[in-house]
Amino acid sequence: MSKEKFDYFIKGEKDKYEVVIGLEVHAQVLSKSKLFSGSSTKFGADPNNQVSLIDSAFPGMLPVINEECVKQAVRTGLGLNAKINNYSVFDRKNYFYADLPQGYQISQYKNPIVGEGKVLLDMPYGSKVIGIERLHLEQDAGKSIHDMDPSNTYVDLNRSGIALMEIVSKPDLRSPDEVNAYIKKLRSIMRYLGTCDGNMQEGSLRADVNVSVRKEGDKNFGTRCEIKNVNSIKFMQMAIEYEAARQVELIENGKEIDQETRLFDTKKNETRSMRSKEDAHDYRYFPDPDLLPLKLEQQLIDDLKKSLPELPDKKKERFIKEYGLNAYEANVLVSEKDISDYYEEVAKLSDKKLAATWMMGDLFAMLNDRGLDISKSPISTKHFAELVQSIKSGEISGRIAKEVFEIMVESGDNPKKIIESKGMKQQSDPKELEKIINEILSKNKDKVDQYKAGKEKLFGFFVGQVMKLSGGKANPQLTNEILKKLLKG
Amino acid sequence: MSDIINQSLNQIIKRVKTKEISSTDLTKAYIKNIEGAKKLNTFVTTTFDQALDKAKQFDNKPNFDQLLPGIPLAVKDLFCTENVKTTAGSNILNNFVPSYESTVTKNLWDNGSFLLGKLNCDEFAMGSSNETSYFGNVINPVGDQLVPGGSSGGSSSALAADLTPATIGTDTGGSIRQPASFTGTVGLKPTYGLCSRWGIVAFASSLDQAGPMTKDITDCAIMLEAMSGFDEKDSTSINKKKENYSKNLKDNIKGLKIGIPKEYRVDNMPKEIDELWEKGKKILKDLGAELIDISLPHTKYALPTYYIVAPAEASSNLARYDGVRYGYRSKQGKDLIEMYEKTRSEGFGDEVKRRILIGTYVLSSGYYDAYYLKAQKVRQLIKKDFDDSFKKIDGILTPSTPSSAFKIGEKTNDPVSMYLNDIFTVPVNLAGLPALSMPAGADKQGYPLGLQLIGKALDEQKILNIGYAFEKNCGFKNEIKKWWS
Numbered sequence: 001m002s003k004e005k006f007d008y009f010i011k012g013e014k015d016k017y018e019v020v021i022g023l024e025v026h027a028q029v030l031s032k033s034k035l036f037s038g039s040s041t042k043f044g045a046d047p048n049n050q051v052s053l054i055d056s057a058f059p060g061m062l063p064v065i066n067e068e069c070v071k072q073a074v075r076t077g078l079g080l081n082a083k084i085n086n087y088s089v090f091d092r093k094n095y096f097y098a099d100l101p102q103g104y105q106i107s108q109y110k111n112p113i114v115g116e117g118k119v120l121l122d123m124p125y126g127s128k129v130i131g132i133e134r135l136h137l138e139q140d141a142g143k144s145i146h147d148m149d150p151s152n153t154y155v156d157l158n159r160s161g162i163a164l165m166e167i168v169s170k171p172d173l174r175s176p177d178e179v180n181a182y183i184k185k186l187r188s189i190m191r192y193l194g195t196c197d198g199n200m201q202e203g204s205l206r207a208d209v210n211v212s213v214r215k216e217g218d219k220n221f222g223t224r225c226e227i228k229n230v231n232s233i234k235f236m237q238m239a240i241e242y243e244a245a246r247q248v249e250l251i252e253n254g255k256e257i258d259q260e261t262r263l264f265d266t267k268k269n270e271t272r273s274m275r276s277k278e279d280a281h282d283y284r285y286f287p288d289p290d291l292l293p294l295k296l297e298q299q300l301i302d303d304l305k306k307s308l309p310e311l312p313d314k315k316k317e318r319f320i321k322e323y324g325l326n327a328y329e330a331n332v333l334v335s336e337k338d339i340s341d342y343y344e345e346v347a348k349l350s351d352k353k354l355a356a357t358w359m360m361g362d363l364f365a366m367l368n369d370r371g372l373d374i375s376k377s378p379i380s381t382k383h384f385a386e387l388v389q390s391i392k393s394g395e396i397s398g399r400i401a402k403e404v405f406e407i408m409v410e411s412g413d414n415p416k417k418i419i420e421s422k423g424m425k426q427q428s429d430p431k432e433l434e435k436i437i438n439e440i441l442s443k444n445k446d447k448v449d450q451y452k453a454g455k456e457k458l459f460g461f462f463v464g465q466v467m468k469l470s471g472g473k474a475n476p477q478l479t480n481e482i483l484k485k486l487l488k489g
Numbered sequence: 490m491s492d493i494i495n496q497s498l499n500q501i502i503k504r505v506k507t508k509e510i511s512s513t514d515l516t517k518a519y520i521k522n523i524e525g526a527k528k529l530n531t532f533v534t535t536t537f538d539q540a541l542d543k544a545k546q547f548d549n550k551p552n553f554d555q556l557l558p559g560i561p562l563a564v565k566d567l568f569c570t571e572n573v574k575t576t577a578g579s580n581i582l583n584n585f586v587p588s589y590e591s592t593v594t595k596n597l598w599d600n601g602s603f604l605l606g607k608l609n610c611d612e613f614a615m616g617s618s619n620e621t622s623y624f625g626n627v628i629n630p631v632g633d634q635l636v637p638g639g640s641s642g643g644s645s646s647a648l649a650a651d652l653t654p655a656t657i658g659t660d661t662g663g664s665i666r667q668p669a670s671f672t673g674t675v676g677l678k679p680t681y682g683l684c685s686r687w688g689i690v691a692f693a694s695s696l697d698q699a700g701p702m703t704k705d706i707t708d709c710a711i712m713l714e715a716m717s718g719f720d721e722k723d724s725t726s727i728n729k730k731k732e733n734y735s736k737n738l739k740d741n742i743k744g745l746k747i748g749i750p751k752e753y754r755v756d757n758m759p760k761e762i763d764e765l766w767e768k769g770k771k772i773l774k775d776l777g778a779e780l781i782d783i784s785l786p787h788t789k790y791a792l793p794t795y796y797i798v799a800p801a802e803a804s805s806n807l808a809r810y811d812g813v814r815y816g817y818r819s820k821q822g823k824d825l826i827e828m829y830e831k832t833r834s835e836g837f838g839d840e841v842k843r844r845i846l847i848g849t850y851v852l853s854s855g856y857y858d859a860y861y862l863k864a865q866k867v868r869q870l871i872k873k874d875f876d877d878s879f880k881k882i883d884g885i886l887t888p889s890t891p892s893s894a895f896k897i898g899e900k901t902n903d904p905v906s907m908y909l910n911d912i913f914t915v916p917v918n919l920a921g922l923p924a925l926s927m928p929a930g931a932d933k934q935g936y937p938l939g940l941q942l943i944g945k946a947l948d949e950q951k952i953l954n955i956g957y958a959f960e961k962n963c964g965f966k967n968e969i970k971k972w973w974s
Contacts, residue, residue, distance in 0.1 A: 053589060057809040059582065060569045060591060060688040062723050092805050094852070098825055103808020153825070155813065284852035286861060289695035289802055291724050 004124040008175035009216060010244050012252045017213040019244040020221055021179055022171035023236075025186060026164045027196040028140065028204040029072045035139050035163035036063030036106065043202050047156035055161040057101035062290050065090075069163040070294065072195040073113050073137050074304050076165055079189045079311055080132050082117025084301050088136075090291045094284040099142035099155050107166075109285045112136035113294065119169075119189070120313055121181045122331055130182055131170035140164050159203075165196070171210065171221065176237035183207070183233050184335070188312050192337045206231040211243045213251070222247065223257040227264050227271055239264040243271050315340055323352040332360055338375045342384075349385035351392040358388055362405050378409050387415040394475055395419065396426050428475040433466075433482050436474065440465045441486060451487060459483065494518050498560070498655040498708035499735075505559050512544040512551075512559025519561055519605055523652045525974035529628045531647040533566045534574050535606035543603035555601030556715045556735075563653035565644045566607040567614055568594045568699070569688040573604065577690040578612040578622035578640075581810045581817045581836030591688025592720045593657065593699045600715040605653055609643030612838045613807065614664055614692040616640050617910040620901055621840040628897070629672060630969050631936055635894040638668030644702050645672040649969055655703045655712050659689060661696045662795050663890075663914025666926035669702055670889035670939030673928040673967030675709045675956070676702045678914075680946045681921035682727035685720030691806040693799040694725075696918040706927065706956040710734035713949060729947070737950055740958040743777030747955070748882035752788035753913060755891060761932045762888045769886055769929055769940045769959070776958050781882055785874040790867045791916040796908060797851050797864035798919070803841075804848025810836060843904065872920040879945045884955050887913050889926035889939035913941060923949045927956045930965050937967055 010017040034041055037054035054061045077084050091109040092102075114135035121128045142160035146153050167186065173179050187198035187205060198205050212224035225243060230236045242264075247257050261280070262271040287293075310318070312334045319330040319340075333343045333356060346355045363384065367374060379387075387404060390396045396404060396419055407418045419425055427433055440462060441448055451458045462483050466474050493501060493510055504510045520537050540561050547559035569575045569587040576582045594604070611621040619627040619642025627642040629635035630650040637646035641658025645668030648656050658665040660678035669676025677700045684699040691697060701712030714734045720726045749770065754763070770780055812818030812832030819835050822828030837845070851860035878885070891912055900907040917924040923946070926939040940959075944952035 056814055058587070058589075058815065059575070059577070059585070059690045059809070060587075060686070062687050064722060064724050094805050094808060096808065096811060096826075096829055098811075098813050101809060101814060103811060104805055282854050284805070284849065284854075284857075286801060286805070286852055286857070289693070289725075290691075 006123070006125045006174070008177065010213060010248045012248045014252055016216045017244070017248050017251075018216050018218070019174060019240065020171050020212045020214060020224075021173035021240060022210040022224075023169045023173065023179065023182065024208040024210070025167040025169075025183070026206050026208075027076075027167060027186070027190060027198070029069050029137075029163035029165055030194060030196055031066060031068045031072060031163060033066055033068075034161040035066055035069050035137065037161055039161065041162050045158055047154070047158060049158065051157040051160065055101065056157055057103070063106060063288070065291065065294065066163065069137060070113070070296070071300075071304060072163070073135060073165055074296065074301060075193045075308065076167075076190060076195045077114030077117065077135050078301075078305050078308055079193045079195075080114070080117035080119060080135065080167070082132055082135065083115035084296065085111065085113055085115055086296045086298065086301075087111060088113040088294045090137075090288045090294065091285045092288045095281050097141065097144075098153060099144045099157070099160065101142070101157065101160060105139050105141065106288055106291070107138035108136035111293075113296075119182065119185055121178060121185055122327070123178065123181060128178065130172045130178075133168040133170050135165050135167045138164050138166055171212075176240050179209075179236055179240060180233050183236070185312070188335055192309055192311050200232050203231060207236060209236055209239060211240055211247070212257075213244050213247045222251075223259050225257070225259065225271070226261050228261055228274060230264050235264060235266055238269055239271055242269060246271065309337070323347055323356070325353070325356055329356045329360065336374070338373065342374050342377070342381055345381035346385045346388065349382065350388035354392055355385065355388045358384075358391070362402065366405075366409055378412060379405075383408060383414045390415055390419065394426060394428055394477070396424060397472070397476055399472055400424050400426065424473065426475045427470050427473045428478055430478060430482060433474060433478055434486070436466055436469050437462075437479070437482055437486055440469065448487065459487075462487070494522065494651050494654065497704040499705075499711060501654050502558060502560065502711075506553045512547040512561075513541065515559065516540050516544040516561045516605070519652060519654075522650070523606065526650055526652055528633075528973045529630060529646050529650055529652075530625050531609055531627055531643045531650070531652060532563065532606045533576055533578070533609050533624050533643070536573055536604050537606075539573075540603055540605050547601070547603075552601060556711055557597065557600045557602035560602040560654060561605040562597060562602045563605040563608050563644075563647055563656055564594055564597075565610050565641050565656070565658045567610055567659050567690045568657070569690065570594055570604060570607065573607065575607065575690070576624070577614070578610045578624060579837065579841070580623040581832070582690070583623065583817055585816050587688075589688060592685035592722065593689065593716045596716050596718060597657070602715070608641075608647050608653075608656065610658075611640035611642065611664075612841050613690065613803070614640040614659055614661055614697075615803070615840050615844055617663070617667060617907050618895070618897075618900065619643060619646075619668075620897065621838055623838060626897055628973075629894050630971075630973065631672060631894060633972060634896050635936070636671065636897050638671035638894065640664040641668050641676075641702060645669055645674060645676070648672065648674050648702055648704065649967070650971075650973070655701065655708050657699055657712065657716060658702050659692070659697055659699050660914075660918065661692050661698075661799060662918050663911040665700045665702055666914050666924060666939070666941060667890050667910060669926040670928075671894035671937070673931075673937030673939075673969070674702060674704060675706055675925060675927050676700065677709050677713060677925040677949070677953075678917065678923065679713065679717060679949060680727070680923045681918075682725050683717045683923070683947070683949070685718070685723045685726050687720055687722040693802040694806060695802060696795075696799055698918070706953055706960050707735060707738060709925065709956070710738050710953050713953075727947070732950060734950055734953055738957050739954045740961055742773070742955050742958045745778045745883040745951075745955065746781050746881065747773050747778045748781050748783035748878050748885040750783050750785045750788065750878075750885060750887060752785050753887040755912065758888075758891050759932070761893075762891060762938065765930045765938050765940065766886070766888050772959055772962050773886065773955070776962060778955070783878045783882065783885070785871075785878060785916070787867060787870045787874050788916055791871055791919055792908065792912055794864045794867045794871065795911070795915040795919060796847070797860050798868060800844040800848030801852050801861050802848070804845045804852065807837075807841070807845060812836070840904075868919045871916055875916075875920045875922060875943075883945075884948075884952050885943040887941045887943065889913060889941040893932045893934070893936035893938050917943055922946055923952060925952055925956055927960060928965055928967050929959075929963055
C-alpha cells in the first residue's frame with residue numbers, strides 16, 4: 001500500500017487551517033437491565049413499557065448499581081488500553097427536563113471509572129494514536145416526542161436509566177476521515193468485547209463533536225464549538241466540514257468564535273447555535289448521597305483482563321503473521337469479530353490467501369447487496385472453504401467459481417455437488433484439451449499462419465475459442481501451455 | 490378501654506397476648522380516641538376500615554409469636570404506603586397514592602401490626618415545629634398553644650395523646666428526638682443505614698434515618714427491632730445480623746463510661762436545661778456509671794454545616810416534583826418551563842422553597858468549594874471528634890433541645906432561631922451515629938424536657954440499656970391532661 005500524505009486543511013482566502021476534533025462518544029452498555037434498576041433495556045418496546053419506579057423517579061426510590069454494567073465499563077476500558085480506577089464516584093448532574101424524571105442524571109464527574117487510554121487508527125498515511133481522556137458511566141435520559149401532537153409533548157421513559165459509557169477522546173483527531181476511522185475502531189473494539197452493539201440507527205452509539213480550527217502550524221488551539229448528539233458517522237463528517245468552514249470564515253473576516261453548543265440540522269446540512277457559554281447550564285454536580293463510592297477489587301479487574309477476547313489490533317498482527325495477509329486484507333477481516341471468525345474457519349480448511357481474496361470480493365459484495373450480516377450468510381464456512389479449495393486445486397476456474405458461488409447462494413448446496421451435477425468441472429485432462437485445441441487450430445489455419453508470422457496477439461483469440469468450445473471449463477493454465485506447444489510445432 | 494390504651498406498647502402487647510383485649514377492640518379504642526382528637530390535627534389520612542379489617546383478620550387467626558401482634562400503628566406521612574395517600578405534608582404530593590410500601594413500614598406489618606393512618610409532619614420533613622405542613626400545624630397535647638416539635642410533630646403528638654400505641658418518624662437533623670423531647674416521649678434515631686430508606690420520601694439522603702417514637706425504652710427496643718434490617722434496595726443500608734434489642738435490654742450500667750461534652754453548654758441556655766442535665770448525670774452516676782468530661786471541638790460548626798449539606802441534597806432530591814409524572818401540576822403555564830415554575834411555586838411552601846434556594850446556591854459553580862465542599866470537610870471533622878471520644882467512652886449524655894416546647898407562631902418569622910432548636914441533635918446526623926431522646930423532667934411550666942444519649946455506630950443496644958436504667962430511676966412521669974375532647 002502506498003503511503004499517502006495527510007492532507008486535510010481548510011483553505012481560507014488568506015491561510016490554510018487545520019481542523020482539531022475531539023469526540024464525546026455515548027455508547028449504550030450491552031446489559032439486560034438498566035444501570036440502577038431492574039428494567040429491561042430491549043430496544044423497540046412499546047412506549048413506557050420498560051420503566052420501573054426508579055426510572056420514573058417516584059418518591060423514596062433509590063438507585064442500586066448494576067454490577068454487570070460496571071464490568072462492561074471495565075472491559076471497555078481494558079479494550080481501550082486504559083487505566084481502570086479502583087475508586088470512582090457517582091455524581092448528580094442537575095437539570096430540569098421533561099424526559100429526565102429525577103431532575104438529575106446520575107453520572108461520574110471528578111472520579112470516572114476509567115482514566116487515560118489510547119486507540120490505534122490505520123490511516124492511508126500510516127497509523128495514528130488517538131488519546132482517550134476518560135470513560136465514565138452514566139444514565140441515559142428518556143425521549144421527548146414533539147411531533148405526535150400539535151400542542152403536547154409526549155415522553156417515553158423506556159430509555160431512561162439505561163447505562164451509557166461516555167468515552168471522551170483527546171483533541172487528537174484532524175479530519176472527517178479520522179473521525180470515521182475512530183468511530184469505526186471504537187465500535188469494532190466494543191463489539192469484540194460485547195460491551196456495546198454499536199448500532200447507530202437505534203441510537204446505541206452517538207457523539208458530541210468538538211470542533212475548532214487553527215492556522216496550520218499554530219501551537220494553540222482555537223475556540224471550540226460543541227455539536228451535540230450526532231448519530232451517524234456521515235452526519236458527524238458533514239457537521240465537521242460545515243463547522244470548520246464556518247469558523248474559518250469567521251476568523252478570516254476578523255470575527256470572534258463564540259464558545260457555544262450547536263446543533264447539526266441534517267436537513268439543511270448546517271450547524272446552528274443551541275446555547276452560548278453564558279447560557280450554559282450550571283449542573284451543580286455533587287456526589288450522589290444515595291450511592292456509595294464504587295470500589296473495585298484489583299482481583300476483579302485482573303480477572304476481567306484475563307477473560308478479554310483477542311482484540312482487533314492483536315488479531316490483525318496475527319492474521320498478517322499466521323495467514324500471510326497484507327495489512328489491508330488483515331484490517332478488513334478483523335474489523336468485525338464475526339467476519340474474522342468466519343475467515344478463520346474458512347482459512348483452516350482452505351488456502352488462506354485465496355480465501356481472503358474471495359471473502360473480500362464476492363462474499364462481501366453478495367452480503368452487501370442483500371444487506372446481510374456475515375453471521376446470516378447463506379453460505380456456510382465449510383461450503384465456502386470447499387469452493388476456495390476447488391479453485392485452488394484447479395478443479396474449477398475463477399470464472400466458473402463465480403457461477404458456482406451464485407448457485408450456492410440460491411440453493412445452499414455444497415459446491416462439489418453443484419460442480420458435479422452441472423458438469424462444471426474444469427477440463428484439466430491434457431489429452432482432452434489437446435483434442436479441443438487441435439480442432440480449433442485446424443479450423444483456423446489462416447489465423448495460425450498469421451500467428452506464426454508474428455501476430456502474437458492472436459494467442460488470446462485461440463484461448464477464447466478453447467474456452468468457448470469447452471463451455472468455459474478448460475483449465476486456463478494448461479490451455480496456455482498446450483496452445484503454446486502446438487502453435488510452435 | 491381507655492385505661493388500656495393509656496399504657497405503653499409492651500403492656501398492650503401483653504394484654505393482646507393474654508387475650509384481655511382483641512385486636513379489633515384495641516383498634517376501635519384508638520379510632521375513638523383519634524376521632525375525638527381532631528383539634529390536635531395529627532392525622533392527614535386515616536385508614537380505619539382497612540385497620541378494622543386487618544384487626545379482624547388477626548383476631549380470626551392470631552399469631553402471638555410476632556413482635557407486634559395485632560397492633561394498630563399510625564406512621565409519619567413521609568413513609569410511602571401502598572394504596573394509601575402519602576403527602577410528605579406537601580401540596581405537591583397532595584394527591585399522591587403510592588403503588589408500593591416502604592421497607593420500614595413493610596417490616597412493621599410483617600411483624601403483625603397494621604396501619605391506622607398517616608401522621609402530619611413538616612413539609613418534606615423540613616421544620617422543627619410542624620408549622621410548615623400544607624395540612625396545617627399540629628398541636629402538642631402538652632398545651633393547646635404549644636408546638637409538638639418537628640418534623641415528626643404529628644407522630645409525637647399522636648403518641649403523647651394516645652392516638653397510636655407507638656409510631657415511627659424520620660430524623661434528618663433532630664426530627665425524631667426534638668419532638669420526643671417536646672412531648673415527653675422516647676425517640677431514637679438509629680445509626681445511618683440501620684433502617685432502610687427505600688420508600689421514604691427523601692429530604693437529605695446522607696442524613697435521613699427512620700426511627701421509633703414510643704412511650705418508653707422497652708417499646709423503643711421492640712419497635713427498632715421490628716423496623717430495622719438490611720435492605721438490598723438501599724445501597725447505604727448496613728448488611729448485618731438483626732439484633733434482639735428488646736430481649737437483650739438490661740438495666741445494669743455499672744462501670745459504663747459516659748462522656749459529658751463541654752461544647753453542649755451553650756450561651757443563653759435556660760437554667761432549667763442545665764439543671765436537667767445535672768440531674769441526668771447524677772442519676773447515671775448513682776447507677777454506677779463513670780462520668781468523663783470530653784471535648785467535641787467542632788460542635789459549633791455543626792449547625793452551619795448541616796444547613797449547607799441538608800439543603801444541598803434536598804434541592805436535588807426535590808427536583809423530581811415537577812408536575813410531569815405524578816403529584817400536583819399547575820393548570821397554568823404556556824410551556825414546559827412555565828409549567829415547572831408554576832407547579833413548584835404553587836406546590837411547595839415557603840420553608841421548602843427557602844431550602845431549595847439555599848441548596849441550589851451552595852452547589853452553584855463558584856460557590857461549591859466555599860460552601861458544599863467545605864461543609865463536607867467539616868462534617869468529617871465532626872465525625873472524627875466523635876470517633877476520638879468513643880475510644881474511651883460508651884455513650885454521651887447531653888440535653889436533647891435548648892428549650893422546652895415553644896408557642897405556635899413564636900419562631901415562624903425567624904428561621905435562624907427555629908434552626909437553633911436542632912443545635913444538640915444535628916451533630917449526630919452529620920456523624921451518622923445513633924442517639925435517643927428520653928423524657929427526664931419538666932420545666933417550671935410543666936412542659937417536658939428530654940435528655941439525649943448518643944452511642945457509637947451500631948451501639949443501639951448500649952444506649953437503650955442506659956436509657957432503660959435511667960428510665961427506671963428517673964422518677965419523671967409524663968402527665969398529660971386530656972383537654973382536647
